[in-house]
Amino acid sequence: MYCTLECIASSFMVLIFLGGSDNVKLDVSTTSDGTNYLIKYGYLVPQDPKTGALRSEESVKQAIREFQQLAGLPVTGDLDPNTxxxxxxPRCGVPDNIGIGRKSKRKKRYAxxxxxxxxxxxxYKIAEFSQDLQKGQTELEVDRALKVWSEVTPLRFTRKQIGPVxxxxxxxxxxHGDGNPFDGRGRTLAHAFFPQYGGDAHFDEEEPWTIxxxxxxxxFQVAAHEFGHSLGLAHSDVSTALMAPFYRGFQRSFTLDADDVGAIQELYGPPNNVKPGIRAEPPKPVPTSGDPVISIPAICRDPQFxxxxxxADGFTYVFKGDYYYRLNGYGIDTGFxxxxxxxWRGVESPIDAALHWDNGYTFLFKGENYWKFYNFRLIYARKISEGFRGVPNNIEAAFVWGGNGKTYFIKGNEYWRxxxxxxxSRYPKPMSVWRGIPNGIDSAFKWKNGRTYFFNxxxxxRFHDSNFRVDDGYPRDVGNWxxxxxxxxxxxxFDSLEKEHGAGIFASHGNIQNEDDVAGEQFLSVGAADTSSADDISLQRTIIARSLLTLVLTVLVNS
Incomplete structure (x- = not known):
């Protein structure tokens, strides 16, 4: 089901993008002229079932022209293959007749x-979180989606934890209580209300949300579109606009189209001189001694993991002992x-190995058992002998090799494909096949750049898939990079300075280098906007490095 008749009639509920990983396409071939689609999305008025009236050919052609105009297609009136x-x-489930069509006298392309x-x-507040994403990740993406609109208007958004919003x-x-139930994975992804009806936005928890x-x-992209409706925007007939009715999928470099900016500024005007953005309620002050505090994570002193x-959320995770860490573009993320x-429900720590497949599933292995997750949602737990036939227990590493997309398991000096x-057949084989990789591998994985990394x-x-050998310049230090x-x-x-000048004399910002310094690596924080240029990242690191140096020198001079 795409949208109920009540939803279409009321036209105040905005139903967004049908699709996702299990897209269900509307079959326009059920009628040769596409009238089912045109009726569903508001281009043709449904016929009275009590009469036997026929539509004129011209009325159908006019409806097709209006759809083609909104979709940015050549306006022919014919149901051609492109149409x-x-x-x-995949598209938004709300009808497209708000602000367009023969009666609207529309002068602008947006609505x-x-x-x-x-x-x-x-x-605003997030009253109910997804079980598949961490709370902080969800807050960050919702903040980013709202900031899309605050950057081009005087609008300011403040996140609250409790109370009315x-x-x-x-x-x-x-x-879920609003009269418009969701229909499970792969169909209607989310819906929102226009301002006069409250502006709330609901997301289908059964969808595979990713970052x-x-x-x-x-x-992020679904939320940004939804919040456009929450602020009063209908659909645009500019195909490149965020508010176009068709879901375009993930875009690594996202910017608002000029059409989106013109629409929102017609409602609220251009931004004031005050810097736009998201404000969170100020946290309660935490008493401090007033002295800068050294903070070198314990794992830095023993970076073997x-x-x-x-x-599936796009982040990189490291497991060590009873703990796990999330990595961002500069090292260990806050809160870890x-x-x-x-x-990781049901998992017994420490784990032996972890494996991620491109379909989004993550597997954690320990002894004779393994656990299958989608993000942090446990799918099931099984014996390795049941789910991975022929793979030994107590494995030490597991990875998908970018060279052929197959899964490999390592134990001791042997590996299994x-x-x-x-x-x-003909496995296991000796690890010496992987030229330059030593015995005793602790972990291995295919990173988001498609390259395979081995940790010892x-x-x-870093392994070169084409030359089938370790890249030049490796091995490197895990802690640093x-x-x-x-x-x-x-x-x-730092330890010697601390002993000489007293504990807690400065804050450590970590090493200012990582795999992003190598051409083609792109080690950026997936939880933040992926829009920083290489020069910006280099400048940020330079600033951090200079700040750390200045702080250390200040301590020494004043000691």
Whole structure:
């Protein structure tokens, strides 16, 4: 079901993008002239079932012309292959007749629904979170989606934790109390209300929400579109606009179209001189001693870990002992480490290995058992002998090799290749096949750049899939390049300064280098806007490095 008749008739509920990883395309071939689609999305008026009236050919052609105009197609009035293909795309479920058509006398390509907020300072809260995304990740993406609009208007958004708000965001399933139930994975992804009806936005919890990756459903882009409706925008007939009715999938470099900017500024005007953005309620002050505090994570002193993997949310995760860490573009993310048992339900720590498949599933292995997750949602737990036939227990590493897309398992000095639900014949084979990779691998994984990395103690190796050997310039130090740690010599120097001048004399910002410094690596924080240029990142690191140096020198001079 795309949208109920009640939803279409009321026209105040905005139903967004049909599709995702399991897209269900509308079959326009059920009628040769596409009338089912044209009726569904408001281009033709449904016929009275009590009469036997026939439509004129010209009325259908005129409806097709209006659809073609909105979709940015050549306006012919004919149901040609391009028009049929456009009709089959994932799209918003709300009719397109708000602000367009023969009666609208529309002069601009964008459309305004007819209501707006009477104020520019709006509050919002996420009342119910997704189980598949961490709370902080969801807050960040919702903040980013709202900031899309605050950057081009005087609008200001303040996130609240409790109490009444202007816009309430929820992740819900099926029937959820507003008379417009969701229909499960792969169909209607979310819906929102226009300002005069409250502006709330609801997201289908059954969808595979992801962040900054091409798989699944991109939360940021869907949320930005939804909040456009929450602010009073209807659909645009500019195909490149965010408010176009057709879902374009994940876009790594996202910007508002000039049409979107013109629409929202017609409602609220251009931005004031005050810097736009998102405001959170100020946290309660935390008492401090007034002295800068040294903060070198314990893992930096022993950067060997049990496993490293990606997840469906796009982040990279490191497992060590009873804890796990999330990595961003500069090292360990704030709020980490966390206990594995807190978020990875049923898993017994420490783990032996972790594996991520491109379909979004992540597997954690320990002993004879493994756990299958989608993000942090446990799918099931099984014996390795049941789910990975022929793979030994107590494995030490597992990865998908970018060279052929097959899964490999490492134990001791041997490896097994797994495909078609079993270990391939003539395996295991010796690890010496992988030229330049030492024995005793702790972990391995295919990163988001498609390259394969092997970790051995405090060092790691990047493998060249075409030349089938380790890349030049490797091995490298894990702590420096992946965890954002100071070098071992820096840590020793910091320790000596601390002993000489007293504990807690300065804050450590970590080592200012990582895999992004290598051409083509793009080690950026997936939870933040992926729009920084290489020069911007280099400048940020230079600033941090200079700040750290200045702080250390100040301490020494004043001691």
């Amino acid at each position: 049929k293909e456009m009709m089959s795309l 305004l629904q007819g209501s707006k907020w009477a104020k520019t300072d709006l509050t 202007d816009i309430e965001v929820k992740f819900v399933r099926r029937s 900054a990756v091409s798989t699944g459903v991109n939360l 049990d496993s490293i993997t990606q997840n 480490p966390r206990r594995i048992t807190m978020d 797994y495909s078609d639900n079993k270990v391939d 103690g405090r060092q790691y190796y 992946w965890l954002g740690c100071p070098s071992q010599s820096q840590i020793e120097h």
